[in-house]
Amino acid sequence: MHDHATAFAPGSIGNVGPGLDILGLAIAGAGDTVEIARMDGTAMVVDDAGHPDLPTDPTANTAAIAAAAVRSAVGSSIGMRLRITKGLPLSGGQGGSAASAVAGAVAANALLDAGLDSAALLACALEGEAAVAGRHLDNLAPSLLGGLVLVRSVSPVDVVRLPLPPLQVILVHPDQRLRTRDARAALPASVPREVALQQAANIAAMVAGACLGDLELLSRGIDDRIAEPVRASLLPGFAAARRAALDAGALGSSISGAGPTAFALARLDDDASRIASAMVAAYLEAGLMAHATITGIDDEGARRR
């Protein structure tokens, strides 16, 4: 048991193209940090939620819910005082709520010397994520484990870190809003069998491409037939930005999570600036300001600070 513990968790791309709810990719750079101090009593207090729009009520704060779940998983009832530093935006599809939940779980695990394994930590972080974004692991798992992660099952937790050659990641943030709730409501309740099978084949191609280091195969798999078609209609400019990314040489491009952030993947020797510029220009042409970030994959996942 320690007096303090601090953990950082990176942002992530959910879905990664066709992998709706089942593929996620950890992104290097920005992330959320949660610092937990032990305090007398049994209360859970959020001193700083990291942003004025985020709740300090510990039963509504993703990091605090995840930390409380860890505490409860090990039968502890010590008091905890949290300070959250948000490096990720509150919305936009960069896995901010998941990063806070993961950092909360990892920090609590460290504070308590609890030694929970990845599956147990994910189950705890899922309680936090579920409070704001639904019961999905496709942002939580990469934020915890780093890299590209396959979510085979949420209950029981069954996630697999996949090998993946180094890639450049381009994130483009258009000046538009799409609530996760609306993006999810747009999803079809059922899909034609042929679409389901093509989607599965594309996900399988991405997974095989990643495992075998075959980037052309990975590229051919980045083709979402279920979520992207309906969400693209809610995201003016996206279809043109995606087209521009591919024309500029990207391996693939799609919506990050529920959007509105768009992403593109590129080889290390591709001209990522050109891809980013082309995507931003496509949004501008659609009447939307946008800015781009060029980064890479976070291979490490959540870590103590």
Place this chain on the structure above:
Amino acid sequence: MHDHATAFAPGSIGNVGPGLDILGLAIAGAGDTVEIARMDGTAMVVDDAGHPDLPTDPTANTAAIAAAAVRSAVGSSIGMRLRITKGLPLSGGQGGSAASAVAGAVAANALLDAGLDSAALLACALEGEAAVAGRHLDNLAPSLLGGLVLVRSVSPVDVVRLPLPPLQVILVHPDQRLRTRDARAALPASVPREVALQQAANIAAMVAGACLGDLELLSRGIDDRIAEPVRASLLPGFAAARRAALDAGALGSSISGAGPTAFALARLDDDASRIASAMVAAYLEAGLMAHATITGIDDEGARRR
């Protein structure tokens, strides 16, 4: 150009669990052999279809259709005389029609020194397969390439041979009939989104398990939520046989192609006889005679003889 050419192509398991239309596995042992002799004129003649129930009409025979497609692909019009030796049963879900088509295409390619690549050969074999079993590559591709094959796309042909550790394959043939047409008609036209995503996650787990040599992951992925539930109701005894295979230690078990053959996969050090006996006993208990074959994976695929 040669006077004679002979090719052998192995049988295969289509679907391989959740991989409806997109995963196939080549099976060691039985296969079909096609011998083609050059003859004067431009006719295509089937001297021996290999079984009295198979057509000698070259426009209805899968091997002859595939051979004619190769001939046409290279702009030739030489006469061909075919003799087919059926090592595989005519029906039952062991990829017999696909093996004949592949062997016909490979033999014609050799006879003509045509040098067609795998994708071109598959496109030719597909013409034969489509005449009797639909436009699917999940038997053709493993029969041609060997091993476990992912079919990412039929048109254009995009198939990927996946690495796979050596496994034992148990095939169990119950004394029942299920026409491929009826088995396909039972498939739902659409599937709930959650089922589609779980199916995709399971296929992805199989692919990752194969590529990474993680047999436990492969095992967890062998769980078909789309075809098996509806086909199992048409195949008395199957559900019990599958359960018996898993209880006896199999990595996984499902219907081979459209059935009625059932299959189980097992590690090299598993007791395959015990798995086979348990499956046969389950069919007997359901009132059906059944017999089993214990074999392995055909890693080589179609080859000249």
